[in-house]
Amino acid sequence: MNDAISILCARLIAHRFIPRVDPLARRALVDEDFRRALEHRLNEVGLTLLENPYAEHIAVGLQQDMEAFVFGEGEAWLSNNMNLPRDAIALLIVLWALIILPKRERQVTRAEKEREGQADMFGAEKPLAQGEDVSVGVPEDALFADFRDKLGGKTRMNANLGQLARLGFIERRNxxxxxxxxxxxxxDYSTLAPRIIEGALSDVLKRRAADAGSTTE
Structure with a gap:
């Protein structure tokens, strides 16, 4: 067990994330003793396992009480620890709202329907309600049209999109x-979702949903 945990910790630290379907990742999700031993090993060095049943990968992050010791030399870490400028952070939040919020709503709906049927005793090893009909991308042209005036223009947004892609937040295809x-x-979904749904982006999301509905009719 110790060798497997060491390997998984090393891979998570070196690669930042690994697919949920990886054999060691799957073991961490279904084997309680292995999971506890993994979390104990990570906690010993100030790290924590990042995982949720809606994501296709697992990763590691800093424990909250370690952040000040690691990033506390300046105040930049209070907003992010990846040296992202403010407009890139704003763009990241917009993309999260446009991609993750609709995906989560579909996943939760599908998961609830599936729970009404036969229970899957091995369901913890895979993300809930994944599939091509769940995850929806955002056209770059539509994003530029909606937000370029607020996020520094098309050239600046394009540069920030490249940085977000290199960090693993998004993928750009066609x-x-x-x-x-x-x-x-x-x-953090539990923190961001209420602020976005009830806040400044709510009108934008409603308009985009209405536009999508009118397009399909």
Missing amino acids: KMLLEGPLLDLML
Whole structure:
């Protein structure tokens, strides 16, 4: 067991994230003793396992009480620890709202329907309600049209999109912005979702949902 835990810890630290379907990752999700031993090993060095049943990857992050010791030399870490400028952070939040919020709503709906049927005793090893019909990308042109005046213009947004892609938050394919491995792990859904749904982005999300509905009719 110790060798497997050492290997998994080393891979998580070196690669930042690994797929949920990886054999060691799956073991951490279904084997309670292995999971406790893994979390204990990570906690010993100030790290914590990042995982949720809606994400296709697992990752590691700093324990909250370690953040000041690691990033506390300046105040930049209070907003992020990846040296992202403010407009890139704003763009990241917009993309999270446009990609993760609709995905989560579909996943929760599907998961609830599936629970009404036969229970899956091995369900913990895979993300809930994943599938091509769940994750929806954002067209780059639509994003530029909606937010370029607020987020520094198309050139600046394009540069920030490149940085977010390199960090693993998004993937860019054929002018579409898709969920990256870290988008649903590194941002706290329970904190962000109420602020976005009830806050400044709510009108934008409603308009986009209405536009999508009118397009499909």
